[in-house]
Amino acid sequence: MAEDRIDQIINKYMNEKGILIQLLLDIQHEFRWIPKEAIKRISERLKIPSSQIFRVASFYTGLSLKPIGRHLIRVCLGTACYVRGGPRILDTVENKLKIKSGETTSDNKFSLETVNCLGCCALGPVIEIDGQYFGKLNSANLEKALSNYN
Numbered sequence: 373m374a375e376d377r378i379d380q381i382i383n384k385y386m387n388e389k390g391i392l393i394q395l396l397l398d399i400q401h402e403f404r405w406i407p408k409e410a411i412k413r414i415s416e417r418l419k420i421p422s423s424q425i426f427r428v429a430s431f432y433t434g435l436s437l438k439p440i441g442r443h444l445i446r447v448c449l450g451t452a453c454y455v456r457g458g459p460r461i462l463d464t465v466e467n468k469l470k471i472k473s474g475e476t477t478s479d480n481k482f483s484l485e486t487v488n489c490l491g492c493c494a495l496g497p498v499i500e501i502d503g504q505y506f507g508k509l510n511s512a513n514l515e516k517a518l519s520n521y522n
């Protein structure tokens with residue numbers, strides 16, 4: 373049960389000071405995001421205002437206040453990828469998954485985001501899925517790349 377697990381993680385830090393970030397990282401690691409119920413529970417048990425926890429969770433890029441899918445798709449819209457069809461690739465992924473950039477599918481399988489360069493411009497248009505790069509994309513090999521994660 374999520375509440376039990378949240379309490380177990382909080383228990384590790386009960387008598388320590390300056391542990392909020394590490395605690396939130398543990399929550400993030402467990403749930404892949406920081407659920408509101410975790411913030412409420414941390415606030416109650418450690419007597420830290422919820423607003424402070426929200427501020428910390430919003431500030432650190434390694435922490436997410438929204439659910440993150442099991443697979444993260446990053447579509448490059450940097451200049452080199454943009455002129456080679458990056459926007460079309462993004463449209464195709466958005467239509468296939470029925471989400472927009474910045475969103476996660478309702479089954480929490482995929483999250484989608486755009487980036488400004490993945491550092492392999494010669495391969496454009498490029499996407500990255502869970503750290504693996506797929507370059508010189510067209511609709512056929514994009515479909516194939518996505519099907520690896522179904």
Ligand code: FES
Nearest residue numbers: 448450453490493
């Ligand atoms: S612009 Fe897309 S990888 Fe650099």
